Every structure is written in C-alpha cells, then in structure tokens.
Amino acid sequence: MSDIVIKIENLSKRYGKFLALNNLNLEVYNGEIIGLLGPNGAGKTTTLKLIARLIKPYTGKIMIKNNQGKLQNIFENSNNLIEIGVLIDIPQFPNTTPYRLLKYISNIRNYPKGKIKNRIVYLLSQFDLIDWKHKKIKTFSKGMMQKLGFIAAIIHDPEIIILDEPQTGMDPDARVKVREFIKSLQKEGKTIFLSSHMLYEIGEICDKVALINHGLIVGFDSIENLSQLLKTKELICEILNPITPEKVEPLIKKMNSYLKPYLETDLDKMSYNEKIIYDPQKSQFRISYNGLKEIKGEILNILVNEFKSDFTINSYSELRTSQLEQLYFQMIGENETPTKTKY
C-alpha cells in the first residue's frame, strides 16, 4: 500500500448552475478499498462517473497510474492507463447472453484469448450464474443482473475497480459473496472504489471512507481515525444472562445515575435519543458515551463493580458499522451548512 494509483485534484463538476462536485481532492493508494458515503445527490456517482471518464469535469483533474507507473491525466490522454473495471449500472443488453457480453468485454480489453472461456466460467460459477450462461439477460432478475454487472466490471482482471452500489437488489447470500470477493480482490492488490448507501457494507470492507455531502468531502480517512472526531461513541456490552423485562427499566435508571458524568449529553438527535438501550434478543446493552478513550475503561469498571449483583459482562465491543453510522449522521449533519474538509 505504498504508491498512489489515483490522484484527484481540485475536481469540480457542474450540471448547469448546480454544482455537483466542489473542489474535490483525494489520493488513493494501491490496494486500498475506498468507500464513498453520502446522501442522495451528494456527488458519489458523479465522482465515479468522472473517474470512469463517462463525464468531463468543470475544473480540476484526475490522474491515474499508467503502464509505466506514472500518474497520467485521464482527460488529456486515456491511452496506456492501467486497466479499470466499472460498474455504474446493471448491464443493459436484454437480447444477449452473459457469455457473449463477457466475451465481448474481455476481447475489447485485450484479456488473453486462451483464458477468456475459463475466466467467464469461473466468475459465473462464483456467483451462481453458470446455469444461466447462455440464457438471454432479459430473463434475469434485478439481483442476477447486478451480479452480472459486477462480473462484467472485473472480467478483464482490472487493477482499479469502480463500483457504484454493487449490492443493490442482491439477496443476502449474494451480498456476502460479493463482499468476500471484494476482499479477495484486495488481497490480489486491486484498488477498489465503492459507493454505497449500506453502511454495513462500507464498514465491513473499506480501509478508508470518504464522506461526501453537497459535492464536498467532509471527511476522508480510515473509520478508526475518523471516529476520533466522533462526539459520541457506542459501547456494546453483552451480558451473560438475560434480564427479565420488569427489571430493565429500573436497571437502566440505576445505570444512568452511575454513568451520568460519562454519557453524552448532546447526543445525535437523528438516531440516538436514548443513552442506554437494552436489546433483550441479543442480551446486550448499548451505551452511548462521550467518545473519550479513557472514559470507556471507567464505564466498564463501574459496570463490573457496581452492577455485580445485576448482571455479568460477557464481552464488550465498539462496532465499526455503528461508529460509521454515527460518523455519517454527525458529519453529514454538520455539513448541512457546508464546512471545510476535515482530514
């Protein structure tokens, strides 16, 4: 993870008077998985379309590594770049078959002729589409088309993979498969750009997250580093024995009084309006605290010593997804009146 493969400098894009992207700057290193996160109309797909050269920027440039290992402005010269695979939309070729479409893409991207058939069979098998190899795409469900779109993006073994909402319409099994496959691609050294609304998807697989709102990057770093900016963190304490329903409320009151100094007083109104929540199905407490590292230990200390007679803590954790969720609401919320980029 040393060399830069994509460098975006002062990138802006206008659609008429609407500023879709505003002075975007990013550096992506080889082998990273970058997640683009933001509400609808934030500029995620515009960013991906610019990298895929589907649209041209208003100002700024995108530089991608070429075959000589140098960064090259893709809008000045698109020849000789390292291979890029793109999934922006599902394949729109109803009257052809997956085999023909994938063979066509492999051929135009100069994938070795002798390996094309095996590659198609391998990828179609991986995503349970092998029996549909010679069936017309118009007979496919949305999830199947999405899987085919994902395969089409990687069929020629690209170095950079751009995926816009790759798991839309997929069943849970397929989502897991795609997620695992993306991780395996990273192990092969591929660089992946991923946009999604699914926080879990981003949280699970991305090394870094770029939070976009109103065309501005409001945060770009690893989830761990960005979570340092969190005003609120969520501690999940799993307990050994479930608590009976009648005991839950008094117990939460007691916990509130003991933990009051450490709990976040100005919690994010959008998602967390209770500081301590008990989940009876998972037998766990979710405690939203003020995010300071040393506080976590003190909270645990109180729970272990003062609540000995009420419950026994089995394990505790801070979920990446949960952090990401809080980050998302905090940073996007703050950015409703646009602020400067945070790095």
Add this chain to the structure above:
Amino acid sequence: MKHQQRRNIRGELEMKKLINFYLNLKPIFHTIIFEVKLNIRKFYIFSGFTIIFLILTNYLPYVTDMRRLPTTQYNFYVSALSFFLLILVFASSLFFSGIICSDYSKKTGLNLIPMIKKSHLFIGKYITYSILVIGIVSVQYISMALLEYYFYGGPLLNTICISYGFAILYVLALASLISFISSFSSSELPVIIVVNGLILIGFNIIDPIMMLSFGVEPIYSFMYLYNLIQFILNPDFSTMLRYDGWWLFPTIEQAVISLLSYGIGFFILAFILYKKRQF
C-alpha cells in the same frame, strides 16, 4: 554501425505503429461481431419482408396473368424498386436510430464506454449496421435478378450492378444522416419518426416547391437521389432526358457528390457530437 542502429530504431517504430494499428482495429472488430449477433434477427425479418414484398408485387401478379408482365427488363426493375425505398428507409432508421442515443437512453454506454473508446464503438456499430442494411439491399437485388431470369431468361441487365453500387452509397449517406440525428436525440423513436417523415413525406412536399417555384434541381433530396438508382438501370441512360418540365433524376456526378457529402459530412458531425455528449 550508425546506419544499422537507425534502421533498427525505424524498424521498432514501424513495429509499434503496426501493433497500435492492430490494437485499434481489434475493439472495432469485436464490436462488429457482438453487434451482428445482437441484430441478426432484425436482418432476417427485413430480408424476409423484402422477399415477401417482391413476391407479392413482382411475382404473383405476373404468374397469374403473364400479360401484365412489363415489356422490358428495365421496367420490371423500376416497378420492383419503387416500393423498396420504403423498406430501405424504414430498415435504415430502425438499425441506425439507436447508434448513439441508445447509449444514453438505454444506458448501454454506462457499461461499454468505460471499456471502449467512443470512436471504436461508433465505427464498430456503423460498420455493422451498414453491413446488415447493405445485406437487405443485396437480398432485394439478388431476388430481383432471380425473378428477372425467371421471367425474361438471360442475359441479365448488366446495369443492375451500377444500380446496386448506388444503392450502397445511398445506404451509407442515409446511415450518416440518421447517426447525426441520433447524436442529439433523447431516444430512438423521435429519430425514426423524423427520418421517415423527412424522406418519405418532407422531400415529397419540398422538392416540387423548389423545382416549380424556384427552378432549383433538388440534388439535396434523398427522394430525388433515389430516382437515379432506378433510372440508371435503363440501358439508354446516357441519352435519357433529365428534364421534362420537371427534374427526373440527377447526373451520376451530382449523385456521387451529394451522397458522399452526406455520408462523410454527417458521419463527422455525428462523431463530434457523440464525443461531446455526456452522461
């Protein structure tokens, strides 16, 4: 020694040029194969339709009543080709209407354009659809020739080859015009309506006005240019009157210049607009 080095460098450069040429041709070639498979059914349908139309207009009437058979082979061809314009314009507009706009309206471009240069995709599609429409023209001419042989015996009218050549040129000019309209159209249907309306109705209204009111020979008109494809079949073409109070057909030179201008001009314009168009 220096000579040898220079020769080697020149050789390497030549080799690189050859490789680049091959790499540029390869995506076009694969696009042609992909598009032929995608559109072959349309070709079969139009070819079938062409044959059925010919049987209905130029076989059954004469088989049932041989007295109705035109006295000359030339007249036989003219009657066979008079309705072919409808098929030709309709087939061309169906094939070429989506050449550019379908990338945007059907979003096929989102899948392909990141993988292939717009120029390669456009040229590949243009060649494919031209081959398929020229294929339909070939079916028409072969069928006409077979029917001519059936009714009149050999030898065949040799002017059929010149007419066929002009029909191909006509297809290419039409293809470029439709591609140009497709380059700024939102979807395929408006292109089909505009092209059919312009050629089959528009020129029929404009041409008489231009000829009678302004005395202008309508060499711009696709309707007028098509007349040459029929008239050139006449063995006495070189001595035929072109003006009889009304312009009948263009000269060969006029037709070649007009059709080439349409073909090349609209092809370049379509390509420029396609390059500029974004998602």
